[in-house]
Amino acid sequence: MPQYDYDLFVIGAGSGGVRAARLAGRAGAKVAIAEQVQIGGTCVLRGCVPKKFFVYASEFSQAFRDAKGFGWTVDWARFDWPTLRDAVQNEVNRLSGIYATNLGAAGVEMIDDRVVVIDPHTVRLTREGRSVTAERILVATGGHTTRPTTIKGQELGITSTDAFVLEALPSSIVIAGGGYIAVEFATIFSGLGVDTTIVYRGERILRGFDHDVRAHVQADLQRTGVNIICGSTIEDVSGLSHGKKLVTLSNSMKLETDQLMWAIGREPNTANMGLESAGVRLTERGAIAVDAYSRSSVPSIWAIGDVTDRVNLTPVAIREAVAFVETEFHGRPLAFDHADIASAVFSRPPIGAVGLTEEQARAKGHKLKIFRTNFRPMKHIVAGNDQRVLMKMIVDAASDRVLGVHIAGVDSPEQIQLAAIAVKAGLTKAQWDLTCAVHPTGAEELVLMGEP
Numbered sequence: 001m002p003q004y005d006y007d008l009f010v011i012g013a014g015s016g017g018v019r020a021a022r023l024a025g026r027a028g029a030k031v032a033i034a035e036q037v038q039i040g041g042t043c044v045l046r047g048c049v050p051k052k053f054f055v056y057a058s059e060f061s062q063a064f065r066d067a068k069g070f071g072w073t074v075d076w077a078r079f080d081w082p083t084l085r086d087a088v089q090n091e092v093n094r095l096s097g098i099y100a101t102n103l104g105a106a107g108v109e110m111i112d113d114r115v116v117v118i119d120p121h122t123v124r125l126t127r128e129g130r131s132v133t134a135e136r137i138l139v140a141t142g143g144h145t146t147r148p149t150t151i152k153g154q155e156l157g158i159t160s161t162d163a164f165v166l167e168a169l170p171s172s173i174v175i176a177g178g179g180y181i182a183v184e185f186a187t188i189f190s191g192l193g194v195d196t197t198i199v200y201r202g203e204r205i206l207r208g209f210d211h212d213v214r215a216h217v218q219a220d221l222q223r224t225g226v227n228i229i230c231g232s233t234i235e236d237v238s239g240l241s242h243g244k245k246l247v248t249l250s251n252s253m254k255l256e257t258d259q260l261m262w263a264i265g266r267e268p269n270t271a272n273m274g275l276e277s278a279g280v281r282l283t284e285r286g287a288i289a290v291d292a293y294s295r296s297s298v299p300s301i302w303a304i305g306d307v308t309d310r311v312n313l314t315p316v317a318i319r320e321a322v323a324f325v326e327t328e329f330h331g332r333p334l335a336f337d338h339a340d341i342a343s344a345v346f347s348r349p350p351i352g353a354v355g356l357t358e359e360q361a362r363a364k365g366h367k368l369k370i371f372r373t374n375f376r377p378m379k380h381i382v383a384g385n386d387q388r389v390l391m392k393m394i395v396d397a398a399s400d401r402v403l404g405v406h407i408a409g410v411d412s413p414e415q416i417q418l419a420a421i422a423v424k425a426g427l428t429k430a431q432w433d434l435t436c437a438v439h440p441t442g443a444e445e446l447v448l449m450g451e452p
Protein backbone atom coordinates (compact mmCIF):
# COMPACT_ATOMS: atom_id res chain seq x y z
CA MET A 1 0.00 0.00 0.00
CA PRO A 2 1.41 3.43 -0.86
CA GLN A 3 1.77 5.70 2.17
CA TYR A 4 -0.14 8.60 0.53
CA ASP A 5 -3.17 8.96 -1.77
CA TYR A 6 -1.10 10.97 -4.28
CA ASP A 7 2.55 11.57 -5.11
CA LEU A 8 1.68 15.20 -5.84
CA PHE A 9 -1.33 17.35 -4.99
CA VAL A 10 -1.40 20.68 -6.83
CA ILE A 11 -3.59 23.50 -5.51
CA GLY A 12 -4.55 25.93 -8.28
CA ALA A 13 -4.89 25.19 -12.02
CA GLY A 14 -3.31 28.29 -13.53
CA SER A 15 -0.31 28.34 -15.84
CA GLY A 16 2.16 27.18 -13.20
CA GLY A 17 0.02 24.54 -11.50
CA VAL A 18 -1.16 22.99 -14.75
CA ARG A 19 2.38 22.74 -16.13
CA ALA A 20 3.70 21.11 -12.95
CA ALA A 21 0.77 18.64 -12.79
CA ARG A 22 1.11 17.67 -16.45
CA LEU A 23 4.87 17.18 -16.34
CA ALA A 24 4.71 15.20 -13.09
CA GLY A 25 1.87 13.09 -14.49
CA ARG A 26 3.88 12.40 -17.64
CA ALA A 27 6.82 11.38 -15.43
CA GLY A 28 4.58 8.63 -13.99
CA ALA A 29 3.56 10.27 -10.73
CA LYS A 30 0.04 9.94 -9.32
CA VAL A 31 -1.15 13.56 -9.46
CA ALA A 32 -4.29 15.49 -8.55
CA ILE A 33 -4.94 19.16 -9.24
CA ALA A 34 -7.67 21.18 -7.50
CA GLU A 35 -9.21 24.39 -8.84
CA GLN A 36 -12.08 26.32 -7.24
CA VAL A 37 -13.03 28.52 -10.23
CA GLN A 38 -12.10 27.28 -13.70
CA ILE A 39 -9.05 25.56 -15.16
CA GLY A 40 -6.75 28.15 -16.75
CA GLY A 41 -6.03 30.67 -14.01
CA THR A 42 -5.46 34.41 -14.27
CA CYS A 43 -3.36 34.45 -17.45
CA VAL A 44 -5.77 32.48 -19.60
CA LEU A 45 -9.11 33.54 -18.13
CA ARG A 46 -8.76 37.12 -16.83
CA GLY A 47 -5.24 38.31 -17.62
CA CYS A 48 -2.65 38.09 -20.39
CA VAL A 49 -4.71 36.23 -22.99
CA PRO A 50 -8.01 38.17 -22.97
CA LYS A 51 -6.00 41.37 -22.42
CA LYS A 52 -3.99 40.77 -25.61
CA PHE A 53 -7.19 40.26 -27.62
CA PHE A 54 -8.54 43.53 -26.22
CA VAL A 55 -5.29 45.27 -27.16
CA TYR A 56 -5.61 43.94 -30.72
CA ALA A 57 -9.18 45.27 -30.85
CA SER A 58 -8.07 48.68 -29.57
CA GLU A 59 -5.34 48.99 -32.23
CA PHE A 60 -7.83 49.03 -35.11
CA SER A 61 -8.86 52.65 -34.47
CA GLN A 62 -5.31 53.83 -35.25
CA ALA A 63 -4.94 51.26 -38.04
CA PHE A 64 -8.04 52.69 -39.77
CA ARG A 65 -6.56 56.21 -39.51
CA ASP A 66 -3.19 54.94 -40.81
CA ALA A 67 -4.93 53.17 -43.69
CA LYS A 68 -6.04 56.50 -45.15
CA GLY A 69 -2.42 57.50 -45.80
CA PHE A 70 -2.06 54.34 -47.87
CA GLY A 71 -5.10 55.14 -50.00
CA TRP A 72 -7.83 53.25 -48.16
CA THR A 73 -11.24 54.67 -47.32
CA VAL A 74 -12.65 53.17 -44.11
CA ASP A 75 -15.11 55.78 -42.93
CA TRP A 76 -17.71 53.15 -42.14
CA ALA A 77 -15.73 51.67 -39.20
CA ARG A 78 -17.86 50.99 -36.09
CA PHE A 79 -17.04 49.08 -32.93
CA ASP A 80 -19.38 46.66 -31.16
CA TRP A 81 -18.37 45.79 -27.59
CA PRO A 82 -20.55 42.65 -27.07
CA THR A 83 -19.04 41.08 -30.21
CA LEU A 84 -15.51 41.50 -28.87
CA ARG A 85 -16.37 40.55 -25.28
CA ASP A 86 -18.20 37.37 -26.29
CA ALA A 87 -15.62 36.29 -28.87
CA VAL A 88 -12.86 36.65 -26.26
CA GLN A 89 -14.86 34.73 -23.65
CA ASN A 90 -15.44 31.94 -26.18
CA GLU A 91 -11.73 31.77 -26.90
CA VAL A 92 -10.63 31.68 -23.25
CA ASN A 93 -13.21 28.97 -22.54
CA ARG A 94 -11.84 27.01 -25.50
CA LEU A 95 -8.31 27.36 -24.07
CA SER A 96 -9.54 26.28 -20.63
CA GLY A 97 -10.93 23.14 -22.30
CA ILE A 98 -7.57 22.43 -23.95
CA TYR A 99 -5.83 22.74 -20.58
CA ALA A 100 -8.29 20.19 -19.12
CA THR A 101 -7.77 17.82 -22.07
CA ASN A 102 -4.00 18.00 -21.67
CA LEU A 103 -4.24 17.33 -17.95
CA GLY A 104 -6.44 14.31 -18.62
CA ALA A 105 -4.00 13.01 -21.24
CA ALA A 106 -1.22 13.17 -18.64
CA GLY A 107 -3.31 11.08 -16.24
CA VAL A 108 -3.93 13.95 -13.81
CA GLU A 109 -7.09 13.80 -11.68
CA MET A 110 -8.94 17.15 -11.76
CA ILE A 111 -10.83 18.18 -8.65
CA ASP A 112 -13.36 21.03 -8.76
CA ASP A 113 -13.08 22.27 -5.19
CA ARG A 114 -11.59 24.76 -2.77
CA VAL A 115 -8.73 23.17 -0.87
CA VAL A 116 -7.16 24.00 2.48
CA VAL A 117 -3.95 22.59 3.86
CA ILE A 118 -4.39 20.59 7.06
CA ASP A 119 -0.84 19.42 7.73
CA PRO A 120 2.38 18.87 5.73
CA HIS A 121 0.85 15.90 3.87
CA THR A 122 -2.92 16.42 4.10
CA VAL A 123 -5.35 18.70 2.30
CA ARG A 124 -9.09 19.05 2.77
CA LEU A 125 -11.53 19.41 -0.14
CA THR A 126 -13.94 21.86 1.48
CA ARG A 127 -17.02 21.36 -0.74
CA GLU A 128 -16.71 17.59 -0.82
CA GLY A 129 -15.84 17.57 2.88
CA ARG A 130 -13.11 14.93 2.70
CA SER A 131 -9.36 14.91 3.26
CA VAL A 132 -6.67 13.34 1.08
CA THR A 133 -2.97 12.85 1.59
CA ALA A 134 -0.01 13.52 -0.69
CA GLU A 135 3.72 13.02 -0.50
CA ARG A 136 4.19 16.52 -1.91
CA ILE A 137 1.83 19.51 -2.00
CA LEU A 138 2.41 22.26 -4.56
CA VAL A 139 0.65 25.59 -3.95
CA ALA A 140 0.08 27.49 -7.19
CA THR A 141 -2.89 29.64 -6.23
CA GLY A 142 -1.70 32.86 -7.89
CA GLY A 143 -2.96 36.26 -6.78
CA HIS A 144 -5.97 38.55 -6.87
CA THR A 145 -6.64 42.19 -7.66
CA THR A 146 -6.69 44.52 -4.67
CA ARG A 147 -9.09 47.30 -3.74
CA PRO A 148 -8.45 50.29 -1.46
CA THR A 149 -10.81 49.09 1.26
CA THR A 150 -10.50 52.30 3.32
CA ILE A 151 -11.75 54.60 0.55
CA LYS A 152 -15.42 55.53 0.83
CA GLY A 153 -17.37 54.33 -2.18
CA GLN A 154 -14.52 52.13 -3.51
CA GLU A 155 -17.04 49.34 -4.16
CA LEU A 156 -18.48 51.45 -7.00
CA GLY A 157 -15.32 50.74 -9.00
CA ILE A 158 -14.37 47.60 -10.92
CA THR A 159 -11.07 45.72 -11.22
CA SER A 160 -9.40 44.19 -14.28
CA THR A 161 -11.27 40.94 -13.60
CA ASP A 162 -14.62 42.72 -14.14
CA ALA A 163 -13.36 44.74 -17.11
CA PHE A 164 -13.35 41.69 -19.38
CA VAL A 165 -17.07 41.01 -18.96
CA LEU A 166 -18.67 44.47 -18.71
CA GLU A 167 -22.28 44.63 -19.83
CA ALA A 168 -21.56 47.74 -21.91
CA LEU A 169 -18.52 49.76 -22.94
CA PRO A 170 -18.39 52.88 -20.74
CA SER A 171 -18.25 56.32 -22.37
CA SER A 172 -15.59 57.42 -19.87
CA ILE A 173 -13.32 55.70 -17.35
CA VAL A 174 -11.00 56.74 -14.54
CA ILE A 175 -8.24 54.21 -13.85
CA ALA A 176 -6.40 54.32 -10.53
CA GLY A 177 -2.75 53.20 -10.62
CA GLY A 178 0.23 53.59 -12.93
CA GLY A 179 1.50 50.01 -13.30
CA TYR A 180 1.14 47.33 -15.98
CA ILE A 181 -2.62 46.87 -15.63
CA ALA A 182 -3.52 50.56 -15.43
CA VAL A 183 -1.48 51.43 -18.50
CA GLU A 184 -2.64 48.45 -20.54
CA PHE A 185 -6.30 49.10 -19.82
CA ALA A 186 -5.89 52.83 -20.50
CA THR A 187 -4.46 51.79 -23.87
CA ILE A 188 -7.37 49.43 -24.49
CA PHE A 189 -10.21 51.69 -23.42
CA SER A 190 -8.89 54.81 -25.13
CA GLY A 191 -8.23 52.83 -28.32
CA LEU A 192 -11.86 51.69 -28.23
CA GLY A 193 -12.99 55.32 -28.03
CA VAL A 194 -13.56 55.63 -24.27
CA ASP A 195 -12.63 58.98 -22.68
CA THR A 196 -9.83 57.71 -20.40
CA THR A 197 -8.08 59.21 -17.35
CA ILE A 198 -5.24 57.67 -15.32
CA VAL A 199 -4.84 58.84 -11.72
CA TYR A 200 -1.38 57.94 -10.45
CA ARG A 201 0.21 58.77 -7.10
CA GLY A 202 3.81 59.01 -8.41
CA GLU A 203 5.53 61.50 -10.71
CA ARG A 204 5.50 59.34 -13.83
CA ILE A 205 3.72 56.08 -14.75
CA LEU A 206 5.39 52.63 -14.92
CA ARG A 207 7.75 52.84 -11.98
CA GLY A 208 10.51 50.25 -12.31
CA PHE A 209 10.93 50.69 -16.07
CA ASP A 210 13.73 52.75 -17.61
CA HIS A 211 13.07 56.48 -17.14
CA ASP A 212 13.34 57.32 -20.86
CA VAL A 213 10.88 54.55 -21.72
CA ARG A 214 8.43 55.78 -19.07
CA ALA A 215 8.60 59.33 -20.39
CA HIS A 216 8.17 58.13 -23.99
CA VAL A 217 5.07 56.05 -23.25
CA GLN A 218 3.49 58.63 -20.96
CA ALA A 219 3.94 61.33 -23.64
CA ASP A 220 2.49 59.12 -26.37
CA LEU A 221 -0.54 58.13 -24.30
CA GLN A 222 -1.16 61.82 -23.63
CA ARG A 223 -0.60 62.70 -27.30
CA THR A 224 -3.25 60.13 -28.25
CA GLY A 225 -5.81 61.49 -25.82
CA VAL A 226 -5.31 59.76 -22.45
CA ASN A 227 -5.58 62.22 -19.57
CA ILE A 228 -2.83 61.39 -17.03
CA ILE A 229 -3.02 62.99 -13.59
CA CYS A 230 0.16 62.33 -11.59
CA GLY A 231 0.98 63.07 -7.96
CA SER A 232 -2.58 62.38 -6.89
CA THR A 233 -4.76 59.66 -5.41
CA ILE A 234 -8.47 59.01 -5.22
CA GLU A 235 -9.95 60.01 -1.86
CA ASP A 236 -13.65 59.49 -2.27
CA VAL A 237 -16.13 57.97 -4.70
CA SER A 238 -19.84 58.65 -4.76
CA GLY A 239 -22.66 57.48 -7.00
CA LEU A 240 -24.54 59.82 -9.34
CA SER A 241 -27.61 59.16 -11.46
CA HIS A 242 -27.46 56.77 -14.46
CA GLY A 243 -24.64 54.78 -12.85
CA LYS A 244 -22.15 57.63 -13.12
CA LYS A 245 -19.60 58.24 -10.39
CA LEU A 246 -18.06 61.34 -8.87
CA VAL A 247 -14.40 60.76 -8.02
CA THR A 248 -12.66 63.20 -5.69
CA LEU A 249 -8.85 63.37 -5.85
CA SER A 250 -6.33 64.33 -3.18
CA ASN A 251 -5.59 67.50 -5.19
CA SER A 252 -9.29 68.44 -4.75
CA MET A 253 -10.12 67.79 -8.41
CA LYS A 254 -13.50 66.18 -9.04
CA LEU A 255 -14.00 63.86 -12.00
CA GLU A 256 -17.40 62.73 -13.22
CA THR A 257 -17.04 59.36 -14.89
CA ASP A 258 -19.07 56.51 -16.29
CA GLN A 259 -16.73 53.87 -14.89
CA LEU A 260 -13.93 53.62 -12.32
CA MET A 261 -11.28 50.90 -12.33
CA TRP A 262 -8.84 50.01 -9.57
CA ALA A 263 -5.45 48.86 -10.91
CA ILE A 264 -3.43 49.32 -7.76
CA GLY A 265 -1.68 45.96 -7.64
CA ARG A 266 -2.29 42.31 -6.90
CA GLU A 267 -1.83 40.23 -3.75
CA PRO A 268 -0.91 36.55 -3.32
CA ASN A 269 -3.77 34.11 -2.67
CA THR A 270 -2.80 32.66 0.70
CA ALA A 271 -5.64 33.75 2.99
CA ASN A 272 -7.69 31.11 4.84
CA MET A 273 -5.74 28.25 3.29
CA GLY A 274 -4.39 26.77 6.51
CA LEU A 275 -0.83 27.44 5.37
CA GLU A 276 0.49 29.10 8.50
CA SER A 277 -1.03 26.54 10.85
CA ALA A 278 0.64 23.83 8.75
CA GLY A 279 3.96 25.61 9.39
CA VAL A 280 4.38 27.40 6.04
CA ARG A 281 6.19 30.71 6.48
CA LEU A 282 4.69 33.72 4.69
CA THR A 283 6.46 36.96 3.73
CA GLU A 284 5.36 40.40 4.93
CA ARG A 285 3.21 40.73 1.79
CA GLY A 286 1.49 37.41 2.53
CA ALA A 287 3.36 35.46 -0.14
CA ILE A 288 4.75 31.97 0.46
CA ALA A 289 8.46 32.24 1.26
CA VAL A 290 10.40 29.70 -0.80
CA ASP A 291 14.02 28.75 -1.49
CA ALA A 292 15.68 28.70 -4.93
CA TYR A 293 13.98 25.34 -5.62
CA SER A 294 10.52 26.73 -4.73
CA ARG A 295 10.40 24.72 -1.50
CA SER A 296 8.60 26.37 1.44
CA SER A 297 9.59 26.25 5.12
CA VAL A 298 7.71 22.89 5.25
CA PRO A 299 9.87 20.35 3.34
CA SER A 300 6.88 18.59 1.71
CA ILE A 301 5.17 21.81 0.56
CA TRP A 302 6.33 23.79 -2.50
CA ALA A 303 4.99 26.95 -4.12
CA ILE A 304 5.39 28.49 -7.57
CA GLY A 305 4.10 31.51 -9.48
CA ASP A 306 2.44 34.69 -8.20
CA VAL A 307 1.66 33.16 -4.79
CA THR A 308 5.41 33.40 -4.12
CA ASP A 309 5.58 37.06 -5.31
CA ARG A 310 8.98 36.67 -6.96
CA VAL A 311 8.62 37.82 -10.60
CA ASN A 312 4.88 37.79 -11.26
CA LEU A 313 4.78 36.72 -14.89
CA THR A 314 3.24 33.64 -16.52
CA PRO A 315 6.41 32.33 -18.21
CA VAL A 316 8.22 32.58 -14.88
CA ALA A 317 5.56 30.45 -13.15
CA ILE A 318 5.93 27.91 -15.95
CA ARG A 319 9.72 27.80 -15.62
CA GLU A 320 9.40 27.42 -11.84
CA ALA A 321 7.02 24.50 -12.48
CA VAL A 322 9.50 22.85 -14.86
CA ALA A 323 12.33 23.29 -12.36
CA PHE A 324 10.18 21.81 -9.56
CA VAL A 325 9.34 18.69 -11.60
CA GLU A 326 12.94 18.27 -12.77
CA THR A 327 14.10 18.46 -9.15
CA GLU A 328 11.45 16.27 -7.54
CA PHE A 329 10.41 13.78 -10.22
CA HIS A 330 13.49 13.39 -12.41
CA GLY A 331 16.19 13.62 -9.74
CA ARG A 332 17.86 16.55 -11.53
CA PRO A 333 17.92 19.49 -9.08
CA LEU A 334 17.17 22.65 -11.04
CA ALA A 335 16.72 26.17 -9.70
CA PHE A 336 15.19 28.62 -12.18
CA ASP A 337 17.43 31.65 -12.69
CA HIS A 338 15.33 34.81 -12.24
CA ALA A 339 17.96 37.13 -13.78
CA ASP A 340 17.36 38.89 -17.12
CA ILE A 341 13.71 37.97 -17.57
CA ALA A 342 12.29 39.94 -20.48
CA SER A 343 8.84 41.44 -20.18
CA ALA A 344 6.40 43.41 -22.28
CA VAL A 345 3.79 46.02 -21.50
CA PHE A 346 1.04 46.19 -24.11
CA SER A 347 0.75 49.94 -23.86
CA ARG A 348 0.62 52.53 -26.64
CA PRO A 349 3.32 52.22 -27.82
CA PRO A 350 4.16 48.83 -26.32
CA ILE A 351 7.28 48.25 -24.25
CA GLY A 352 9.77 45.40 -24.48
CA ALA A 353 12.44 45.36 -21.80
CA VAL A 354 15.16 43.02 -20.62
CA GLY A 355 18.04 43.34 -18.17
CA LEU A 356 19.07 46.36 -16.13
CA THR A 357 17.62 49.83 -16.55
CA GLU A 358 20.05 52.75 -16.61
CA GLU A 359 19.17 53.54 -12.98
CA GLN A 360 19.67 49.93 -11.83
CA ALA A 361 23.00 49.62 -13.65
CA ARG A 362 24.31 52.86 -12.12
CA ALA A 363 23.11 51.77 -8.66
CA LYS A 364 25.13 48.57 -9.09
CA GLY A 365 28.24 50.68 -9.71
CA HIS A 366 28.67 50.06 -13.45
CA LYS A 367 30.32 52.72 -15.60
CA LEU A 368 28.02 52.89 -18.56
CA LYS A 369 27.85 53.60 -22.24
CA ILE A 370 24.25 54.43 -23.17
CA PHE A 371 23.12 53.97 -26.76
CA ARG A 372 19.83 55.59 -27.68
CA THR A 373 17.86 56.07 -30.86
CA ASN A 374 14.48 57.68 -31.43
CA PHE A 375 12.84 57.45 -34.84
CA ARG A 376 9.54 57.38 -36.67
CA PRO A 377 8.95 53.95 -38.24
CA MET A 378 8.65 54.08 -42.03
CA LYS A 379 5.05 52.86 -41.96
CA HIS A 380 4.07 55.78 -39.75
CA ILE A 381 5.56 58.35 -42.10
CA VAL A 382 3.26 57.52 -45.01
CA ALA A 383 0.38 56.96 -42.57
CA GLY A 384 0.81 60.41 -41.09
CA ASN A 385 1.07 58.83 -37.64
CA ASP A 386 3.33 60.72 -35.21
CA GLN A 387 4.11 57.76 -32.94
CA ARG A 388 7.85 57.19 -32.59
CA VAL A 389 10.11 54.35 -31.43
CA LEU A 390 12.62 54.70 -28.62
CA MET A 391 15.43 52.14 -28.32
CA LYS A 392 17.96 52.21 -25.55
CA MET A 393 20.88 49.93 -24.85
CA ILE A 394 22.73 49.92 -21.53
CA VAL A 395 26.35 48.78 -21.96
CA ASP A 396 28.97 48.19 -19.29
CA ALA A 397 31.89 50.42 -20.33
CA ALA A 398 34.56 48.15 -18.85
CA SER A 399 33.49 44.79 -20.34
CA ASP A 400 31.38 46.04 -23.31
CA ARG A 401 28.65 43.63 -22.15
CA VAL A 402 25.07 44.64 -22.97
CA LEU A 403 23.34 44.85 -19.58
CA GLY A 404 19.89 45.91 -20.72
CA VAL A 405 17.76 46.68 -23.75
CA HIS A 406 14.63 48.84 -23.49
CA ILE A 407 12.33 49.52 -26.40
CA ALA A 408 9.11 51.54 -26.54
CA GLY A 409 7.59 51.23 -29.95
CA VAL A 410 5.60 49.17 -32.38
CA ASP A 411 6.53 45.43 -32.33
CA SER A 412 8.83 45.84 -29.32
CA PRO A 413 7.34 42.84 -27.42
CA GLU A 414 8.28 40.66 -30.41
CA GLN A 415 11.74 42.22 -30.74
CA ILE A 416 12.63 41.90 -27.07
CA GLN A 417 12.16 38.13 -27.03
CA LEU A 418 15.12 37.81 -29.42
CA ALA A 419 17.17 40.57 -27.81
CA ALA A 420 16.71 38.71 -24.50
CA ILE A 421 18.69 35.73 -25.85
CA ALA A 422 21.70 37.95 -26.46
CA VAL A 423 21.40 39.73 -23.12
CA LYS A 424 20.99 36.45 -21.22
CA ALA A 425 23.98 35.01 -23.10
CA GLY A 426 26.05 38.00 -21.96
CA LEU A 427 27.05 39.15 -25.43
CA THR A 428 29.06 42.34 -25.88
CA LYS A 429 28.01 45.40 -27.87
CA ALA A 430 30.76 44.52 -30.37
CA GLN A 431 29.14 41.10 -30.87
CA TRP A 432 25.72 42.69 -31.42
CA ASP A 433 27.34 44.97 -34.02
CA LEU A 434 28.88 42.01 -35.88
CA THR A 435 25.31 40.95 -36.70
CA CYS A 436 24.19 42.16 -40.11
CA ALA A 437 21.00 44.24 -40.21
CA VAL A 438 17.69 43.00 -41.64
CA HIS A 439 16.41 45.77 -43.90
CA PRO A 440 13.99 47.54 -43.91
CA THR A 441 12.85 46.80 -40.36
CA GLY A 442 12.68 48.69 -37.11
CA ALA A 443 14.67 46.01 -35.29
CA GLU A 444 17.73 46.63 -37.47
CA GLU A 445 18.40 49.75 -35.37
CA LEU A 446 19.42 47.37 -32.57
CA VAL A 447 22.58 46.44 -34.48
CA LEU A 448 23.19 49.89 -35.93
CA MET A 449 23.52 52.06 -32.82
CA GLY A 450 27.01 53.40 -33.47
CA GLU A 451 27.76 56.24 -31.08
CA PRO A 452 27.03 56.22 -27.34
Ligand code: NDP
Pocket: 148, 176, 177, 178, 179, 180, 181, 182, 184, 200, 201, 202, 206, 207, 233, 263, 264, 265, 266, 311, 312, 313, 343, 344, 345, 346
Ligand atom coordinates in the same frame (compact mmCIF):
# COMPACT_ATOMS: atom_id res chain seq x y z
P1 NDP B 1 1.70 47.04 -10.38
O1 NDP B 1 2.38 46.70 -9.13
O2 NDP B 1 2.40 46.96 -11.68
O3 NDP B 1 1.13 48.53 -10.28
C1 NDP B 1 0.34 48.95 -9.20
C2 NDP B 1 0.14 50.44 -9.36
O4 NDP B 1 -0.76 50.91 -8.37
C3 NDP B 1 1.42 51.21 -9.18
O5 NDP B 1 1.41 52.29 -10.07
C4 NDP B 1 1.34 51.68 -7.73
O6 NDP B 1 2.02 52.87 -7.50
C5 NDP B 1 -0.14 51.92 -7.59
N1 NDP B 1 -0.64 51.75 -6.23
C6 NDP B 1 -0.39 50.74 -5.37
N2 NDP B 1 -1.07 50.92 -4.22
C7 NDP B 1 -1.75 52.06 -4.36
C8 NDP B 1 -2.62 52.78 -3.51
N3 NDP B 1 -2.92 52.35 -2.28
N4 NDP B 1 -3.14 53.94 -3.96
C9 NDP B 1 -2.84 54.39 -5.18
N5 NDP B 1 -2.03 53.74 -6.04
C10 NDP B 1 -1.49 52.60 -5.63
O7 NDP B 1 0.37 46.17 -10.35
P2 NDP B 1 -0.68 45.82 -11.46
O8 NDP B 1 -1.95 45.64 -10.70
O9 NDP B 1 -0.66 46.81 -12.56
O10 NDP B 1 -0.16 44.44 -12.01
C11 NDP B 1 0.12 43.37 -11.10
C12 NDP B 1 1.21 42.49 -11.61
O11 NDP B 1 0.69 41.69 -12.66
C13 NDP B 1 2.39 43.23 -12.22
O12 NDP B 1 3.35 43.58 -11.29
C14 NDP B 1 2.90 42.23 -13.21
O13 NDP B 1 3.84 41.42 -12.57
C15 NDP B 1 1.69 41.45 -13.61
N6 NDP B 1 1.22 41.87 -14.94
C16 NDP B 1 2.02 41.71 -16.02
C17 NDP B 1 1.62 42.11 -17.27
C18 NDP B 1 2.53 41.95 -18.44
O14 NDP B 1 3.49 41.22 -18.34
N7 NDP B 1 2.27 42.62 -19.57
C19 NDP B 1 0.31 42.70 -17.49
C20 NDP B 1 -0.46 42.84 -16.29
C21 NDP B 1 0.00 42.44 -15.08
P3 NDP B 1 3.62 52.93 -7.23
O15 NDP B 1 4.28 52.84 -8.57
O16 NDP B 1 3.82 54.26 -6.59
O17 NDP B 1 3.93 51.79 -6.33
